[in-house]
Amino acid sequence: xxxxxxxxxxxxxxxxxxxxxxxxxxxxxxxxxxxxxxxxxxxxxxxxxxxxxxxxxxxxxxxxxxxxxxxxxxxxxxxxxxxxxxxxxxxxxxxxxxxxxxxxxxxxxxxxxxxxxxxxxxxxxxxxxxxxxxxxxxxxxxxxxxxxxxxxxxxxxxxxxxxxxxxxxxxxxxxxxxxxxxxxxxxxxxxxxxxxxxxxxxxxxxxxxxxxxxxxxxxxxxxxxxxxxxxxxxxxxxxxxxxxxxxxxxxxxxxxxxxxxxxxx
Ligand SMILES: Nc1ncnc2c1ncn2[C@@H]1O[C@H](COP(=O)(O)OP(=O)(O)OP(=O)(O)O)[C@@H](O)[C@H]1O
Numbered sequence: 001x002x003x004x005x006x007x008x009x010x011x012x013x014x015x016x017x018x019x020x021x022x023x024x025x026x027x028x029x030x031x032x033x034x035x036x037x038x039x040x041x042x043x044x045x046x047x048x049x050x051x052x053x054x055x056x057x058x059x060x061x062x063x064x065x066x067x068x069x070x071x072x073x074x075x076x077x078x079x080x081x082x083x084x085x086x087x088x089x090x091x092x093x094x095x096x097x098x099x100x101x102x103x104x105x106x107x108x109x110x111x112x113x114x115x116x117x118x119x120x121x122x123x124x125x126x127x128x129x130x131x132x133x134x135x136x137x138x139x140x141x142x143x144x145x146x147x148x149x150x151x152x153x154x155x156x157x158x159x160x161x162x163x164x165x166x167x168x169x170x171x172x173x174x175x176x177x178x179x180x181x182x183x184x185x186x187x188x189x190x191x192x193x194x195x196x197x198x199x200x201x202x203x204x205x206x207x208x209x210x211x212x213x214x215x216x217x218x219x220x221x222x223x224x225x226x227x228x229x230x231x232x233x234x235x236x237x238x239x240x241x242x243x244x245x246x247x248x249x250x251x252x253x254x255x256x257x258x259x260x261x262x263x264x265x
Contacts, residue, residue, distance in 0.1 A: 042108070044204055044237050045071040045094060050103030052089055063089050065260035067103070071239060073204065076231050078248055079241045081257030087241040088209055090257070094239060095128050095207045096120035107205075125154055129198035129236075131208040136194055137182045143169060143193045144178040147200050154201035168196035171233065172226050188219030195226055199234060206230070208240035212247060224250050 052064040063086040071077060071094075079087045092098040093105060096112045097120075105112040107127070112120055137146050147165045156164070169178050172192035182190050191211060198206055208227075212220035224247050230236050248254050256263040 040073050040235065042073075043070045043106075044073050044108065045069070046104075046106045047094070048104045050090075050093065050100040050105060052086075052093065052098070052100050063260055064093075064100070067260075067262065069255065069262070071205070071237050073237055074231055074235045075237045075252045076227060076250065077237070077239045078251040078254045079239065079257060080243065080245075080248065080254060083243075085257040086260050087257055091207050091209055091239065091241060094205070095130060096124050126201065127204045129201070129203040129206045131191075131194050131198045131206065131211045131240075133210045133213045137190060137197070139182050142179050142181050143174055143185070143196070146182075146193055147196045150197045150200040156201060164200055165196075168200050169193075171199075171229060172196045173222070186219070188215050188222055191215060191219070191223055192226055195223070195230070199230055199236060202234065203236060206236050206238045208238065210241055210243070212242065212244060217246065220244065220247055 047067055047069045050064055050067040051062070053060045053062040055061075067090060079090065081087055089098070093100055093112075096105075096107065096115075099105075100113055103113065107123055110123060112123075115123075138149065141149065144165055147168055148161050151161050151164060152158075166175065166178070169175050172195050174189060174192055174196065177185065177189060180189075182193070185193070191214075195211075198208075212223055215223065227238055227240075228250055231238055242248065
């Protein structure tokens with residue numbers, strides 16, 4: 001039985017028996033890489049009728065007003081829309097960091113909208129990578145060590161670390177800079193290390209909130225080229241927010257968010 005199936009079957013028992021075990025390597029169940037779970041044609045994420053609001057100053061701010069979307073393996077999808085239109089709110093829901101008020105979100109067959117924090121965290125740790133505007137690197141660690149840390153955190157076997165770290169830094173074009181620390185690198189290079197770090201544990205989904213916002217156009221183009229490469233070589237699905245119309249050209253699909261809904265078809 002795969003780790004997710006086990007989680008679905010006995011979440012209460014698992015929580016009771018091993019509440020602190022998630023970060024310890026030896027106790028981790030095997031990742032389920034079975035064909036059914038890694039199917040290339042079945043949807044990766046299915047979002048239906050999602051609403052989300054927040055209590056602000058005594059009233060309810062209705063941010064997402066009925067979002068429907070389906071993400072498939074190996075897609076590069078972008079979310080655009082005015083500031084405050086709800087892009088980050090949606091990204092948080094897709095990554096299981098937050099839950100909808102109403103509506104459903106399935107990550108493969110797993111109901112994020114119903115699952116508790118612990119269950120969603122476990123999926124996130126194994127299946128989802130995040131990239132933020134600020135690069136989220138450990139400043140005292142080299143590029144190599146930063147990527148290695150991600151594998152350690154994901155509970156990957158130590159024997160796999162070296163090969164995978166080198167592979168990921170190669171993929172983002174930084175094999176020659178692996179011993180450099182963040183302050184010795186440009187913003188674009190740091191962001192590429194952050195990408196290597198986010199994909200090291202082979203997530204099926206990579207979520208990126210304005211990953212090029214701090215970069216000039218040349219560096220943005222480099223990051224987008226890396227994203228296209230990752231989609232092709234690792235079959236990752238990338239969902240990112242952006243304000244930059246020039247980089248939207250490389251997307252497989254662009255969703256425009258207007259007043260809490262998607263505009264157009
Ligand atoms: N936890 C929260 N509590 C209260 N209000 C929130 C919360 N999260 C988001 N909001 C509000 O929801 C609205 C949408 O925010 P969100 O960050 O999703 O927009 P965005 O489209 O990502 O904007 P930007 O492009 O500026 O990043 C904003 O008005 C924001 O202030």
